[in-house]
Amino acid sequence: MNPESLLRPHPLPTHTPKCTAGCPILDGFLHGGIPCNSITEIVAESGCGKTQLSLQLLLTAQLPIALGGLSASSLYLHSEFPFPFRRLQQLAFSHPSLRNPLDNILIHPLHSADHLLDLLSRIDSALIKPPPQTRFPIKLIVIDSIAALFRSEFDNNPSDLKRRSGLFFKISSKLKAQARRFGLAVVVTNQVTDNVSSSDGMRIGNSGWLYSSGRKVCAALGLSWANCVNTRLFLSRNDEIIGEDDGDILSTRTRRYISVVFAPHLPKSSCEYVVLREGLFGVNNSGAIVVQQNEL
């Protein structure tokens, strides 16, 4: 049993490998993208773009390392049905440099938390030796969404809650061990719940500033699950009134923000983004977006 050196070999000795988000502004915000060897959680209410972002990662993971990708295949486990094939295909068109990108994405449905745990303990062989139809080893696992697995099955009584939090730690421990062993980036999406008790002084994470659609929300699954993830990102949307005329609202505009709730390597910050046909893009301070076409 020996300690490992923190200094990795050339070229970036003090950098954790990361998977680009496919946009220079978002990458700047995330200091390079989604980190490998740990679990990143994306929390958002429905319609904010968490599935968009996770689909986009399936494609950017295939980019060569020189372009910020992992040159890897990915595994997409979905508990929300149906799987958005058309949207994935549409996004794939905006990555013309990738050859048959859909071949390198493995998709599997999830039906329950126990099903997920069972599946995770059986995928080791696929992580060691990638399936024949893919060209790259698997380096990205996306679970969309973890909340859907837990929100239906468990009652609100002590024994179910205890079983539930036990499962959280089991799943997280398994994912972290695999992330570590195979250098995987693990992305988990989560839903939100309304934060009704605001004045009892009990704060979970930085929940004070989780506002979306004008409601005060916090990530679903509670405190135990919050202990299970390394990085928590929060996507929010707020409708903003533009062009008011004598009290009549002429039109509204939705502004979306991605924020760091907690992360070991990122400061508390946020960044505006837009969802376009080509994918999800960050907006810089001057209101511009950068759409890159990566040519090989």
Place this chain on the structure above:
Amino acid sequence: MEIASLPISASQRAKLISAGYNSISSLSSVIPAQLARDLGVSENEAIAILKVASQRGGVERPHESHLAIVNGAQSAWDMLHEEEACKRITTSCSDLDDILGGGISCKEVTEIGGVPGIGKTQIGIQLAINVQIPVGYGGVEGKAVYIDTEGSFMVERASQIAEACIKDMQEYDHFLRKDLPGCQAKLTSNDFLANINYFRICSYTEQIAVINYLDKFISEHPDVKVVIVDSITFHFRQDFEDMALRTRLLGGMALKLMKLAKKFSLAVILLNQVTTKYSGGSFHLTLALGDSWSHACTNRIILYWNGNERCAHLDKSPSLRSASAPYSVTGEGIRNSASSCKRARIT
């Protein structure tokens, strides 16, 4: 106590008295060979006499502190001196150092707990860097062992904090040692990273194994001055069917860590998560692992949010009163809270 009360033969007693050994305490510092010479008896006999004397002496305390009789014991006076000589590791936040009596104390186990995102890992990384501050800058100049059970240790973050630490040292050089040319800190952030012995743990059996192995590891690397476990809790929260087993394992681990802290005079930092506890008709937050675990650590610091400000509360300490202090997590690491500069200090 008199020689007369010893259960030895009358002739031995007479020999002892005639040789000038009047009390049992006078025998405590004598080696068998010398006693044999003084009494004119065989060495084996002398050993037997000393054995009887030491057994007797152990029951009734001698007047002076004789370490040979009360083996391994230490007077409180000596301990006080040792504690005063013992260095502390700064947290880089002077308000936090103040309530801790100057920093994290070596030789003791300190538990730090709080909600996700409060900065537990940040404090862990900060201490792994700060333990390496050279003696010339008021540091301990030791190395660190970082046991990562959660995978939250980020090398780039450690490197960032190390850079900030080097910058602080250079500033110190600039202000206080202007007249000494060439007295620049030659350390680089990679030197700092190289002195962190990093263990990544993926199950509770591995965690127990690495803690058992630490004794050997630190004997071989005596310059290790801090052991950080981030977090002690994670692998023990997957449904342990047998809670009694969990309590026993945790108790055993705590004892080993305490022994380690004492033996090598190093600081042990255990990071803990929080959980909700139901008592008195309402839920409140408490550190995880239960009541029996709360006895395991010598010091306990709870981190919490006070409005939008991070605060640390010293909850348990054998020598310091409980107190709270605000702190903040910045790009450079743990620092004083911005608001504490403006606040009028009332003490």
